Amino acid sequence: MIRPGKMMQEVLRSIFKKPATSKYPAEKLEMADNYRGKLKFFPEKCVGCKMCMKDCPTGAIVIVKTGEKQFQAQIDNSKCIFCGQCVDSCFKKALLCTSDVELAQLDREKLKVVFQDESRPKDCPKQ
Amino acid sequence: MIKELLYILVFPGFLFVSIAGLLAEYVDRKLYARLQNRIGPPWFQPFADIIKLIAKEEVTPCQANPRMFHAAPLFALTAVITAFLYTPLWHTSSPFSFNGDIIMVLYLLTIPTLAFFIGGWYSTSLFARIGSVRAVTQLFAYEVPLFMSILASALLANSWSLVDIVLFYTRHPWYWCFNLIGFFVSLVALLGKLEKTPFDIPEAETEVVAGAFTEYSGKLLAFLRLCIDIEMVSGAALLAAVFFPFGFFQSAFLSFVVFILKILGIIALISLLRTVVARLRIDQMIDFCWKLLVPFALLQILINLVLKGVLR
Amino acid sequence: MHDSHKFNIPMGPQHPALKEPEGFSVALKGEKILGVEIRLGYNHRGIEKACEQNTYTQDLYLIERVCGICSHTHATCFVQAIEEIAGIQVPKRALYIRTLIAELERVHSHLLWLGVAGHEIGFDTLLMYSWRDREIVMDILAMLTGNRVNYGMNTIGGVRRDITPEQANDVLKAVSQLEERTKYYIDVATKETTIIKRLSGVGVVSYDDAVRLEAVGPTGRASGLDRDVRRDDPYAAYGELDFKVITDNHCDVFGRTIVRVKELMESYKIIRQTIANMPQGPIVVKVARKIPAGEAISRYEAPRGEDVHYVKANGSEMPERVKIRAPTLANIQVVKHMLKDRYLADMPIVIAAIDPCFSCTDRMVSIEYDSNKKNETISWATLHDYSIRWHRERGTDFTDLNKRFKAGLKV
Known part of the structure; x- marks a missing residue:
C-alpha cells in the first residue's frame, strides 16, 4: 500500500537499538588483519634489488645502501597510496603491510619514516 | 516595573526562552539522530554552535541593504520571544494576558517568516531571493489551516484569550479530545512554519543552498538560528496550551514540569514526522495544504460549531 | 528581479547538491528551468x-x-x-x-x-x-x-x-x-x-x-x-x-x-x-x-x-x-535534456539520477586558436594573451590585475 511514513516502524525501532555510529577517536576502530595500512620494512631481509622503488606508483619508498649488504628504507607516508605493490614486488619479503591506518599528523616531516637495522652501526648518508 | 522587566528578560522571557530554545534544538537533533540510528550530538552542541557563530566574523554583502539586512534577524528574534510571553506556563494565568492575545501570538509567529523574507530579499543573493520567495509562497499555504485549526479550539471555549481557553478546558476536562483533528492539522502546519522536512522547501540545501540565510554569517546567523529554535518552542507551547489544556495543578512547579513535558512531546512528534518523509516540491506543498489540511481544518470548525450548540 | 524576467543561477562548481565540482548554469523563470549550461573541466587531473x-x-x-x-x-x-x-x-x-x-x-x-x-x-x-x-x-x-x-x-x-x-x-x-x-x-x-x-x-x-x-x-x-x-x-x-x-x-x-x-x-x-x-x-x-x-x-x-x-x-x-x-x-548529455521545463527543485535529483562521477568525466578544454591550422603548438605567452582577450570579450579585464594588486586596490 502506498502511504507516507513507510519507514516509521523501522525508525521507531532504532531508538531502542545500539547506534550504528561510534565515537571515533574515543573508541578505536578495528581493521581487518590483512588491511593495507602503514608499511613495515625488515632491513635484514633486504638485498637491495630496488624492485619496490621501481614499481612504486608515487615514489614513496627509497632504498639506500648504508654499508656492505646493509640497506635502509625511507618511506614517505604522505606520498604512499597504500596499494601494497612494493610488498608484492619484493622477492625477499622484506616489506609488509600492517593494518595500522592512523597516520594523521600535523607535521609533514613526521610522516617520513626511516627503517634501518638498529643492531648495526649507523653510517647512513642523509639523502 | 522590576517585576515586569524580570518577566521579559529572565523568566519566562529572553534568557529562559533562549536556553529552552537551544535545549529544544538539542532534543530535536538528538532524537532525529537516534531515529536514524546515529549517536547524535552531545547536549551542549547547540550552545557551542551559537557561541562559535557569535565569535565569528560578520559579512554583509556589498550590494545588500545593510539596515534591512541587520534588522531582519533581530526583528524575528524579538517577535518569537514576545510570542512566548503570552503562553500560560505554570499556572492558568500569564503575566501579560489580555483578551485577543491568541491572535497576537499567531501573528507574532508569522513575523519571523516575513523577516526571513526581508533579510533574504535585501541580501541580494540569488539563492537567498529564491529561498525568501519560497518562504512567503509557503506562508500562504500553511498559515490558513494553522489559524483555522487553532481558532477552532478557541471557538469552542468562546474566548480569544489563551488564559480563558485554558480555564475553559480546565472546567470541562475532556473537551480537548474533540480538538484532536485540529491538533494534527496544526502540527503539520507548524512543520511548514518551522521549515522542517517535508516543508523545508525555502532552505532546501540541495537546491537553494541555505535559502534566505545564504548570505548571513556570524552574529546575525546566530540570531536566526536562535530565532528558529525559539520559534519551535513558542509554536509547541502554543499548541500545548491550546490543544492540551490540562495538567495545571496547585503546585506551580508541578504544572510547569507537566507543561515542559507537553512541549517536549510535541517537539518529539515534529522530529518523528520530519524523519520519515522526503521534502515536497513547492507546488506539491501548496496542493497538500489547500486540498488536505484546509478541509480538515474546516471540518474541525464545523465539529466545534455543532458541539457548541449541543453542549450548551 | 521580477518573475517575468529570466535569470541565471550558478549551480556549481561549489554547491551542496553536487559532491564534485562541476558547473551548471541554470536559466530560470520563477521556479521553472528554461535551460541548463553544463561546463566540464573543474577537476581535470591529466x-x-x-x-x-x-x-x-x-x-x-x-x-x-x-x-x-x-x-x-x-x-x-x-x-x-x-x-x-x-x-x-x-x-x-x-x-x-x-x-x-x-x-x-x-x-x-x-x-x-x-x-x-x-x-x-x-x-x-x-x-x-x-x-x-x-x-x-x-x-x-x-x-x-x-x-x-x-x-x-x-x-x-x-x-x-x-x-x-x-x-x-x-x-x-x-x-x-x-x-x-x-x-x-x-x-x-x-x-x-x-x-x-x-x-x-x-x-x-x-x-x-x-x-x-x-x-x-x-x-x-x-x-x-x-x-x-x-x-x-x-x-x-x-x-x-x-x-x-x-x-x-x-x-x-x-x-x-x-x-x-x-x-x-x-x-x-x-x-x-x-x-x-x-x-x-x-x-x-x-x-x-x-x-x-x-x-x-x-x-x-x-x-x-x-x-x-x-x-x-x-x-x-x-x-x-x-x-x-x-x-x-555518455550520460551527461541526457541531463540537459531531462532538465528542460522542469522545476528548480528537481534539478539535484535529476543530476544525481545518472549517478554522476564528474572527476572521471572531466576533460581538458582545447582551444581552437586558429581554425585554419589543424594542429599547432602555441607558446605559453600566446595562450596567455589569448586568454586575456577571451575574457575581455566577455567583459572581464585582467590586463592590469597585477598592477592593481600592487597598488593595494580592490580588484
Missing part, C-alpha cells in the same frame, strides 16, 4: 597523460584512482585491454574473483546512490539507513581486498589476493543480510508517498531520446534500453553466469531507482553463483614487464554504465596512449 609516463604496473594504481566508487571497474577495464594486447590467458579463478569484487562494488555503489538520491530529495533518513547497510559490503570488501575503496585487487595476468573458504562464507552471510535489507528498500522506495511524488514523472527520457542521446547503464535501462555489456559482450566470468538484465519503462527517476534496487538483487544472485562455481587453481600468471606493441579496446559494465578503455602499447614498459571514456560522459 590521468591519461600521466599514464604514458609510468610503467604498466604503476598505471594500474593510477587508473584505479580515476574514480573512487568504481575503482575496480577502471582497473579491470584497463587490465583487460593490456591482457588482450599481450595475449595473456588469465586463470579462471582470477576471473571469478574479479567478477565477485565487481559485483560487490556494484552493490556498494548502488546503495551509495540510493542514499544520495534520498539526500537530494531531502530524505536524510534513507541516506543514513542505506549508508549504514552499505557498511556491511564495505567491510566485506575491506576484508577481501585490504581496502575499503581502491581495492588494488587486479594485477596484469590475474588478481593479487586469493579468497579463502572462510572469507567466502562471510561474503555469503553478508549477502543474505544485504538481500533482506534491499527487499526493505524496494518496499520503501516503491511505497512511500513522498518519495514517489518526488521521483515519478521527473527527468523523463523516452526510449527514442535515450537511444539518440546514447544513454548508458541504469539511465538507459530505465528507459527500456536493453543494453548491458555483461550480457552483450561478456568479460571476466559473466559468460558462465546466469543473471537477468533489469529494464524498466517508467523512463523517469523513479524508473532509475527501481532499476538500481532490482540490479542489487541480481548482483546478490551473481555473487552467490561466483562463490558456488569458483574453480580451483592459480590466481595469477607471470607476465613480462614489457607489453608487445598493439592496441585494444576494453568494455566493462560499471555500476553507472558502460566504461570504455583504449590502450595502445609500443613494446616498451609504458603504454603509448590510454583513453578512458567513463559512463558519466
Whole structure:
C-alpha cells in the first residue's frame, strides 16, 4: 500500500537499538588483519634489488645502501597510496603491510619514516 | 516595573526562552539522530554552535541593504520571544494576558517568516531571493489551516484569550479530545512554519543552498538560528496550551514540569514526522495544504460549531 | 528581479547538491528551468597523460584512482585491454574473483546512490539507513581486498589476493543480510508517498531520446534500453553466469531507482553463483614487464554504465596512449535534456539520477586558436594573451590585475 511514513516502524525501532555510529577517536576502530595500512620494512631481509622503488606508483619508498649488504628504507607516508605493490614486488619479503591506518599528523616531516637495522652501526648518508 | 522587566528578560522571557530554545534544538537533533540510528550530538552542541557563530566574523554583502539586512534577524528574534510571553506556563494565568492575545501570538509567529523574507530579499543573493520567495509562497499555504485549526479550539471555549481557553478546558476536562483533528492539522502546519522536512522547501540545501540565510554569517546567523529554535518552542507551547489544556495543578512547579513535558512531546512528534518523509516540491506543498489540511481544518470548525450548540 | 524576467543561477562548481565540482548554469523563470549550461573541466587531473609516463604496473594504481566508487571497474577495464594486447590467458579463478569484487562494488555503489538520491530529495533518513547497510559490503570488501575503496585487487595476468573458504562464507552471510535489507528498500522506495511524488514523472527520457542521446547503464535501462555489456559482450566470468538484465519503462527517476534496487538483487544472485562455481587453481600468471606493441579496446559494465578503455602499447614498459571514456560522459548529455521545463527543485535529483562521477568525466578544454591550422603548438605567452582577450570579450579585464594588486586596490 502506498502511504507516507513507510519507514516509521523501522525508525521507531532504532531508538531502542545500539547506534550504528561510534565515537571515533574515543573508541578505536578495528581493521581487518590483512588491511593495507602503514608499511613495515625488515632491513635484514633486504638485498637491495630496488624492485619496490621501481614499481612504486608515487615514489614513496627509497632504498639506500648504508654499508656492505646493509640497506635502509625511507618511506614517505604522505606520498604512499597504500596499494601494497612494493610488498608484492619484493622477492625477499622484506616489506609488509600492517593494518595500522592512523597516520594523521600535523607535521609533514613526521610522516617520513626511516627503517634501518638498529643492531648495526649507523653510517647512513642523509639523502 | 522590576517585576515586569524580570518577566521579559529572565523568566519566562529572553534568557529562559533562549536556553529552552537551544535545549529544544538539542532534543530535536538528538532524537532525529537516534531515529536514524546515529549517536547524535552531545547536549551542549547547540550552545557551542551559537557561541562559535557569535565569535565569528560578520559579512554583509556589498550590494545588500545593510539596515534591512541587520534588522531582519533581530526583528524575528524579538517577535518569537514576545510570542512566548503570552503562553500560560505554570499556572492558568500569564503575566501579560489580555483578551485577543491568541491572535497576537499567531501573528507574532508569522513575523519571523516575513523577516526571513526581508533579510533574504535585501541580501541580494540569488539563492537567498529564491529561498525568501519560497518562504512567503509557503506562508500562504500553511498559515490558513494553522489559524483555522487553532481558532477552532478557541471557538469552542468562546474566548480569544489563551488564559480563558485554558480555564475553559480546565472546567470541562475532556473537551480537548474533540480538538484532536485540529491538533494534527496544526502540527503539520507548524512543520511548514518551522521549515522542517517535508516543508523545508525555502532552505532546501540541495537546491537553494541555505535559502534566505545564504548570505548571513556570524552574529546575525546566530540570531536566526536562535530565532528558529525559539520559534519551535513558542509554536509547541502554543499548541500545548491550546490543544492540551490540562495538567495545571496547585503546585506551580508541578504544572510547569507537566507543561515542559507537553512541549517536549510535541517537539518529539515534529522530529518523528520530519524523519520519515522526503521534502515536497513547492507546488506539491501548496496542493497538500489547500486540498488536505484546509478541509480538515474546516471540518474541525464545523465539529466545534455543532458541539457548541449541543453542549450548551 | 521580477518573475517575468529570466535569470541565471550558478549551480556549481561549489554547491551542496553536487559532491564534485562541476558547473551548471541554470536559466530560470520563477521556479521553472528554461535551460541548463553544463561546463566540464573543474577537476581535470591529466590521468591519461600521466599514464604514458609510468610503467604498466604503476598505471594500474593510477587508473584505479580515476574514480573512487568504481575503482575496480577502471582497473579491470584497463587490465583487460593490456591482457588482450599481450595475449595473456588469465586463470579462471582470477576471473571469478574479479567478477565477485565487481559485483560487490556494484552493490556498494548502488546503495551509495540510493542514499544520495534520498539526500537530494531531502530524505536524510534513507541516506543514513542505506549508508549504514552499505557498511556491511564495505567491510566485506575491506576484508577481501585490504581496502575499503581502491581495492588494488587486479594485477596484469590475474588478481593479487586469493579468497579463502572462510572469507567466502562471510561474503555469503553478508549477502543474505544485504538481500533482506534491499527487499526493505524496494518496499520503501516503491511505497512511500513522498518519495514517489518526488521521483515519478521527473527527468523523463523516452526510449527514442535515450537511444539518440546514447544513454548508458541504469539511465538507459530505465528507459527500456536493453543494453548491458555483461550480457552483450561478456568479460571476466559473466559468460558462465546466469543473471537477468533489469529494464524498466517508467523512463523517469523513479524508473532509475527501481532499476538500481532490482540490479542489487541480481548482483546478490551473481555473487552467490561466483562463490558456488569458483574453480580451483592459480590466481595469477607471470607476465613480462614489457607489453608487445598493439592496441585494444576494453568494455566493462560499471555500476553507472558502460566504461570504455583504449590502450595502445609500443613494446616498451609504458603504454603509448590510454583513453578512458567513463559512463558519466555518455550520460551527461541526457541531463540537459531531462532538465528542460522542469522545476528548480528537481534539478539535484535529476543530476544525481545518472549517478554522476564528474572527476572521471572531466576533460581538458582545447582551444581552437586558429581554425585554419589543424594542429599547432602555441607558446605559453600566446595562450596567455589569448586568454586575456577571451575574457575581455566577455567583459572581464585582467590586463592590469597585477598592477592593481600592487597598488593595494580592490580588484
